[in-house]
Ligand SMILES: *[C@@H]1O[C@H](CO)[C@@H](O)[C@H](O)[C@H]1NC(C)=O
């Protein structure tokens with residue numbers, strides 16, 4: 209994966225320039241429903257008419273974009289990360305205000321089924337496979353042109369009764385793991401950017417957890433799982449995923465050993481997921497975090513923050529607690545930004561409305577970037593700002609002005625908009641040429657070309673001087689193959705791929 213500040217921006221500019229001038233993008237920015245631009249409110253109208261490629265209808269003519277309101281994924285991409293995303297699941301799909309933000313690909317470029325892909329729901333009784341719910345998550349991601357992180361295969365929790373009660377032998381449990389993985393990974397073959405193949409195999413002191421898997425198979429359950437996953441989807445990135453490995457302790461060392469153990473047995477491990485279930489005031493510094501990440505990337509692994517939240521230990525949080533939480537979020541995201549090979553960040557629900565924390569750790573909570581009313585917190589502002597600062601070279605403080613107004617507009621105006629924006633850029637170096645309009649409102653999906661066309665040079669915006677392209681930067685293997693015929697349908701083809709080794713769309717979304 210290539211990481212270079214500005215590469216994304218340069219690639220977009222280069223790919224966009226043959227089609228439309230920056231000036232003409234200026235009229236397009238508010239087409240994304242609900243995105244507040246500058247101090248105004250989003251007021252997109254019109255309709256998408258493209259059946260392939262993209263079409264954008266817009267009615268307003270703002271010339272600047274509040275950088276921090278662009279969305280975390282777009283900002284992450286501007287840093288060369290592959291994604292900023294969130295966990296979600298089908299039990300929440302009836303909450304339209306919540307889904308408005310889930311569906312916003314500028315905010316979240318990758319989704320993770322929070323529960324529905326686990327062993328219990330996917331194979332509740334042996335050899336009876338159920339995929340209706342995770343298929344719906346996949347469908348949402350597909351419609352939004354978002355990627356999918358798939359989660360999880362061999363884990364000691366949320367297991368069906370047959371796994372926990374059968375009197376397994378070494379041979380029968382091996383076969384059961386292999387069958388589960390072959391079916392589940394096989395079903396989603398091509399759809400998953402990555403799979404969390406083994407989850408939480410370790411105790412906090414770094415010894416192996418006494419799961420049914422470890423008791424029956426010893427550490428062999430690890431290579432058994434990774435070998436089966438590699439066979440079922442040769443292109444999905446295969447991850448070991450765990451929590452409390454952020455502190456450079458015995459558990460961190462044990463996670464490194466797991467990678468070596470699986471590889472020594474002939475298995476493929478591509479990445480390690482740092483769940484990032486952190487606590488306010490007890491989170492490593494940005495420098496400490498990046499140092500831990502580098503221990504893993506030194507093994508030719510990618511890393512990602514896969515389940516980020518930072519919980520408050522007393523509620524409701526004071527302003528000081530909120531400020532500390534913002535610092536802690538920035539330490540995590542900044543630590544990732546600072547490490548070549550950290551590919552992205554996923555939050556474990558973006559809103560306190562649906563966080564798992566209060567029920568699991570009573571008395572704690574308020575752990576997410578958005579509060580229960582879907583209003584972004586200081587932590588959101590801080591994360592958006594650190595991403596913007598890194599991408600543009602402007603100080604983080606410069607991007608903070610206006611974010612409150614921008615995001616209030618973003619949330620509030622979303623339900624009244626009827627515009628549709630079809631964005632042909634799937635961020636994988638492929639122009640997929642499909643529209644995403646449906647229903648009365650689609651999503652705030654600013655085409656990348658607009659993003660470039662609207663920098664204004666004002667405080668809080670990408671300064672024009674920071675975007676200066678001389679050549680395209682597509683070093684991935686992706687190719688642009690848009691079939692759209694609208695004016696900007698082809699504006700972002702393969703050039704936006706910053707050369708990650710997964711370029712060329714070897715995964716579905
Ligand atoms: C969604 O459905 C669930 C279960 O049917 C229900 O408890 C919840 O209140 C619904 N949420 C909304 C926003 O309608």
Ligand SMILES: *[C@@H]1O[C@H](CO)[C@@H](O)[C@H](O)[C@H]1NC(C)=O
Pocket residue numbers: 413458
């Ligand atoms: C870490 O492991 C070492 C031995 O490898 C042991 O001496 C030490 O007590 C362990 N620390 C913790 C906190 O478990």
Ligand SMILES: *[C@@H]1O[C@H](CO)[C@@H](O)[C@H](O)[C@H]1NC(C)=O
Pocket residue numbers: 411412413414415
């Ligand atoms: C490590 O933690 C596990 C689980 O809490 C415990 O059972 C085990 O005794 C611990 N081992 C050591 C060496 O501390």
